[in-house]
Amino acid sequence: METYKLSILIVSVLTGLVIHRVASVRYEPNWQSLDSRPLPGWYDESKIGIFLHWGVFSVPGLLSEWFWKQWVTEKDPAAVAFMKNNYRPDWTYQDFAEQFTAALYNPDDWAELFNASGARYVVLTSKHHEGFTNWPSKYSFSWNSMDVGPNRDLVGELAESIRKKTNIHFGLYHSLFEWYNPLYLEDKANNWTTKDFVAFKTLPELYEIVNRYKPEVVWSDGDWEAPDTYWNSTEFIAWLYNESPVKDTVVTNDRWGNGVMCHHGGYYTCSDRYNPGKLQPRKWENAMTIDKQSWGYRRNANLSDMLTMEELIATLVETVSCGGNILINVGPTPDGLIIPLFEERLRNLGKWLNINGEAIYSTVPWKYQNDTVTPNVWYTAKKSPNGLDVFAIVLKWPSPGQLYLKCPMTTEETKVMLLGYGEPIKWEKAKTGGINLQIPNIPFKSMPCDYAWVFKMENLL
Numbered sequence: 001m002e003t004y005k006l007s008i009l010i011v012s013v014l015t016g017l018v019i020h021r022v023a024s025v026r027y028e029p030n031w032q033s034l035d036s037r038p039l040p041g042w043y044d045e046s047k048i049g050i051f052l053h054w055g056v057f058s059v060p061g062l063l064s065e066w067f068w069k070q071w072v073t074e075k076d077p078a079a080v081a082f083m084k085n086n087y088r089p090d091w092t093y094q095d096f097a098e099q100f101t102a103a104l105y106n107p108d109d110w111a112e113l114f115n116a117s118g119a120r121y122v123v124l125t126s127k128h129h130e131g132f133t134n135w136p137s138k139y140s141f142s143w144n145s146m147d148v149g150p151n152r153d154l155v156g157e158l159a160e161s162i163r164k165k166t167n168i169h170f171g172l173y174h175s176l177f178e179w180y181n182p183l184y185l186e187d188k189a190n191n192w193t194t195k196d197f198v199a200f201k202t203l204p205e206l207y208e209i210v211n212r213y214k215p216e217v218v219w220s221d222g223d224w225e226a227p228d229t230y231w232n233s234t235e236f237i238a239w240l241y242n243e244s245p246v247k248d249t250v251v252t253n254d255r256w257g258n259g260v261m262c263h264h265g266g267y268y269t270c271s272d273r274y275n276p277g278k279l280q281p282r283k284w285e286n287a288m289t290i291d292k293q294s295w296g297y298r299r300n301a302n303l304s305d306m307l308t309m310e311e312l313i314a315t316l317v318e319t320v321s322c323g324g325n326i327l328i329n330v331g332p333t334p335d336g337l338i339i340p341l342f343e344e345r346l347r348n349l350g351k352w353l354n355i356n357g358e359a360i361y362s363t364v365p366w367k368y369q370n371d372t373v374t375p376n377v378w379y380t381a382k383k384s385p386n387g388l389d390v391f392a393i394v395l396k397w398p399s400p401g402q403l404y405l406k407c408p409m410t411t412e413e414t415k416v417m418l419l420g421y422g423e424p425i426k427w428e429k430a431k432t433g434g435i436n437l438q439i440p441n442i443p444f445k446s447m448p449c450d451y452a453w454v455f456k457m458e459n460l461l
Contacts (some may be wrong), residue, residue, distance in 0.1 A: 053065050
């Protein structure tokens with residue numbers, strides 16, 4: 001029997017999106033029970049997170065964070081040629097670890113940057129598919145950041161800085177599997193009838209990072225080969241929700257076994273760079289990258305490979321309008337630096353949010369996600385003392401004169417403001433329904449921001 005002992009349950013329903021807050025509940029280790037857990041309110045309200053892919057793969061800095069597999073198994077011509085031209089013939093992937101120095105890693109600097117970006121949570125790679133742990137794990141002897149390379153607890157240092165310097169929620173990514181771990185390969189050869197890798201590696205690591213670092217996001221990955229019953233996923237998540245030191249605030253994603261993604265979990269990711277463009281029935285996250293080609297650092301990345309600020313803001317707006325969160329990935333260098341281009345994107349994002357964050361944070365989807373007539377207009381909404389404020393986020397600045405929005409239905413009390421602009425925006429009710437906004441002729445240097453402008457509408461029908 002499933003046991004549900006709710007002491008407090010507050011449910012707010014706004015335009016089809018359900019936000020829950022819960023104080024106490026007991027969950028059973030099955031998906032029906034686990035999926036019934038209300039998502040802690042902080043996560044939906046945050047909207048924006050920073051993702052960090054950092055590991056030994058950052059040292060070659062070529063192709064992607066999958067470099068080891070691309071070189072050894074897939075024999076990608078670029079990887080093979082790179083190794084032949086730059087390293088001795090007997091070089092192994094493990095040799096890269098000594099060059100993963102983090103010599104310039106200053107977690108306080110990272111915390112300051114993430115805070116300036118406007119992000120409300122951060123997710124650091126604790127371990128990727130290569131198996132190297134960015135903390136001194138007892139279950140990864142000689143293949144962790146304390147024993148080789150940095151000789152530092154990279155996870156612990158960032159967790160401390162984030163909590164000391166900011167109000168950002170700290171989270172961790174963890175790969176369930178490891179490409180070349182002998183225990184995993186043996187379990188795979190046995191068609192998952194043995195679970196030695198799970199018993200001696202995966203689960204001990206997960207319990208270790210949760211108990212030691214208390215992440216409020218546990219971002220699982222590396223799940224697609226084996227079923228969730230192999231990973232004992234539901235048992236771990238039940239412990240996470242019932243017993244762990246973060247049981248009341250932790251959120252989980254949906255990558256917990258073959259066939260689970262986009263069906264079970266705290267929130268859905270569904271695929272990398274998931275951006276469906278329409279409202280979803282369950283909370284979801286768009287995990288995406290500024291470098292369109294890779295999650296990890298690439299030393300040969302071109303400017304054309306990077307999202308422009310216009311593209312980044314558009315992706316954010318589309319995601320939030322449809323009820324999602326956005327997790328923006330950057331790949332630090334092996335020295336522990338976030339390259340200037342990534343820094344520029346994140347700081348400019350923060351500047352935009354300083355003006356327009358009212359239309360992003362703690363918003364809910366409106367009854368329309370984008371305008372049905374005028375392109376490049378997305379909507380969000382937020383409760384106010386007068387009812388519901390609606391924000392029209394315009395990705396392309398309209399020519400001076402008139403902007404027609406089909407979806408808003410006005411009243412005599414309707415008020416319109418352009419966020420960051422001091423004067424009210426004049427409007428009139430459109431004869432065909434909707435609203436005509438009178439766009440002032442604002443000099444470029446006086447524009448409230450450089451991309452994506454927000455019209456706040458109060459007292460609509």
